[in-house]
Amino acid sequence: MQFFKHVVAVVIIFLCCRICFPLNLLAVEGGEYIAIRKEGIGKIALVLNKLATPAKEEPNISKRLDVIIHDGLDFTGLFTLISPPLNVKDSSNSENVAINFSALDSVGAAVYAGGTVTNTAGNITLDVEVFDISGAKLLLRKTYKGKSQQLRTIGYAFCEDLVELFTGKKSVFGSKIVFVSNKTGFKEIYQCDFDGHGVEQLTNLHSIALTPALSPDGKFLAYTDFSSGQPALSIRDLSTGKTLAVDKRGVSIDPAWRDNKEVATTFSFEGDQEIYLVKTNGAISRRLTYSKGIDLSPSFSPDGNKMAYVSSRNGQPQIFIQDLQSGQTSRLTFSGRYNTQPSWSPAGDKIAYTTWESGDEINIFVIGSDGSGLMQLTQKSGENESPAWSPDGRMLVFASNRHGMKKLYIMESTGQNQRPLLQLEGEQYQPCWSLFRE
Amino acid sequence: MKKINAIVVLALMVTAGCSSQRAVTSPEVRQSQVTPPPPPPSPVTKVPSGPVTPMVPAAPSGYGFDQWQTGPLGDVFFDFDSTVLGSAAQEQLNQNAAWLEKNALSKARIEGHCDSRGTSEYNLALGERRASTAKEYLVRLGVASSRLETISFGEERPFDSGQGENAWAKNRRAHFVMQK
Structure with a gap:
């Protein structure tokens, strides 16, 4: 255990840069995607035409679906949405209304999307077509069906396909964010859609529930719960609703999933605060840390082979990385005296964390998992805490008190476009963004 | 506030006549010491080497007592x-140990608390270390470990909800709650 006591000053870790995260496997058929954008710059200029609806039907559904799709695409930050020109449809032939590609081209659009929506006794059918404008080439034609109460799901299914068409990757659609709120006067766990819609209260413990963490497959929720009198690890099976309280003397702090079968958390039942791996049945499978002092807040590389965590072994908290196979540990952060809350990116190449600066400012930073490329994402905006990556790695959700109370915000992984995620009474903290559900 | 702390400490040292006690070593120093792994629970605090002359106060007042602590055991505060x-x-803690010795059936819970600065997960860990540091000190003075339980609230249950060092200093404490 010698290496735990001697922190190597700089160790270049060849981490998971080349690891093929399952995201790539989800790319559209053939492994190719439509490169409409010019070599990685700018956004896709998209005309999203108003959805047509049969004459007799109420236009309400199509208008609502228009808004849902528009907002969904806007959320991704991938598109510039251009208003359709008046003559977008060439109706000279009333039997077969054609898309006026030259008119679309003249407003600077690269992609056209349009379609029709019908409502048959509450059953919604959305037919869409997506064209590459310059070549008048059909890129996607698809039908989406659902009940009228599922309009958002229907609209987002189309958004997801559209993003995948252009990026070759899954996007945020369908993902969930779990978080803590004190809305009721107690700290309880909540869940919402990736865009802040559909807020749902998951716990009703009338105590203090903290640090929710979803398993990669979204089937389990782990969190810290004070309702037994001690901060203890709880593991909830979301399909059955059954919750397992892992009963250990001392505390449990800040769980994080290594994979779908093991969650890591800090326990103190052996005296010192150390990180342990726990199975979903509550049994401890392995102790991971052996350093004197505080060890907490694990976050795992996508392959589960490495763990970023916080350790106070040198005095104030810094972020370390441990290789779980060799046990080798190296210090990741050298800038800032109080670095906590590491969050490993889904692509494996980056780690987001927070630095408590002098004064009352906490800022979010991103650093390469090899220690390179340190980048500050927030500044001069109060306390910005608990960064968590979106499943596609394009965004981060975090908590900030920049406007008084602590609320959830999102931003792009570059720090751009910082904006509130949702409006909910009370304060919100400690968000965790789900990975993709299959 | 450090100056005020220092003055308070100095005043207490003079009035209590305990200037022979030496301060506990800092965690940084402790961590750099090479010591064989101690039997659990590992000592976090060193006990004063000199003989302890406990005093039971006539009334609960002074350093460890305020609007949030009116019980027989005084709270302790941290930087x-x-x-x-x-x-x-x-x-x-010497006083608390003396009281516990005289009231041998009593049990106490020690709650570790932190101020709101920093991040809450770390503060939950820090709070536990404050509570267990206080407990281990008492155990070394002869209080049975089974009479003292610890819990951490981190920054979740502040005593003074205000901002600023005056409020923060009140929230950085090991808080004694009598059991039963």
Whole structure:
């Protein structure tokens, strides 16, 4: 255990840069995607035409679906949405209304999307077509069906396909964010859609529930719960609703999933605060840390082979990385005296964390998992805490008190476009963004 | 506030006549010491080497007592991001140990608390270390471990909800709650 006591000053870790995260496997058929954008710059200029609806039907559904799709695409930050020109449809032939590609081209659009929506006794059918404008080439034609109460799901299914068409990757659609709120006067766990819609209260413990963490497959929720009198690890099976309280003397702090079968958390039942791996049945499978002092807040590389965590072994908290196979540990952060809350990116190449600066400012930073490329994402905006990556790695959700109370915000992984995620009474903290559900 | 702390500490040292006690070593120093792994629970605090002369106060007042602590056992306070028991804190624990010795059936819960600065997960860990530091000090003075339980509230249950060092200093404490 010698290496735990001697922190190597700089160790270049060849981490998971080349690891093929399952995201790539989800790319559209053939492994190719439509490169409409010019070599990685700018956004896709998209005309999203108003959805047509049969004459007799109420236009309400199509208008609502228009808004849902528009907002969904806007959320991704991938598109510039251009208003359709008046003559977008060439109706000279009333039997077969054609898309006026030259008119679309003249407003600077690269992609056209349009379609029709019908409502048959509450059953919604959305037919869409997506064209590459310059070549008048059909890129996607698809039908989406659902009940009228599922309009958002229907609209987002189309958004997801559209993003995948252009990026070759899954996007945020369908993902969930779990978080803590004190809305009721107690700290309880909540869940919402990736865009802040559909807020749902998951716990009703009338105590203090903290640090929710979803398993990669979204089937389990782990969190810290004070309702037994001690901060203890709880593991909830979301399909059955059954919750397992892992009963250990001392505390449990800040769980994080290594994979779908093991969650890591800090326990103190052996005296010192150390990180342990726990199975979903509550049994401890392995102790991971052996350093004197505080060890907490694990976050795992996508392959589960490495763990970023916080350790106070040198005095104030810094972020370390441990290789779980060799046990080798190296210090990741050298800038800032109080670095906590590491969050490993889904692509494996980056780690987001927070630095408590002098004064009352906490800022979010991103650093390469090899220690390179340190980048500050927030500044001069109060306390910005608990960064968590979106499943596609394009965004981060975090908590900030920049406007008084602590609320959830999102931003792009570059720090751009910082904006509130949702409006909910009370304060919100400690968000965790789900990975993709299959 | 450090100056005020220092004055308070100095005053207590003079009035209590405990200047022979030495301060507990800082965590940084402790961590750099090469010591064989101690039997659990591992000692976090060093006990004063000299003989302890406990005093039971006539009335609960002074350092460890305020609007949030009116029970027989006084609270102890910590510097920012610290689990070190200063002289005043040690003196309070000496008093608490003396009271517990006279009231041998009583049990107490020690709650570790932190101010709102820093991040909440770390503060939950820090709070536990404050509570267990206080407990281990008492155990070394002869209080049975089974009479003292610890819990951490981190920054979740502040006593003074205000901002600023006056409020923060009140929230960085090991808080004694009598059981039963």
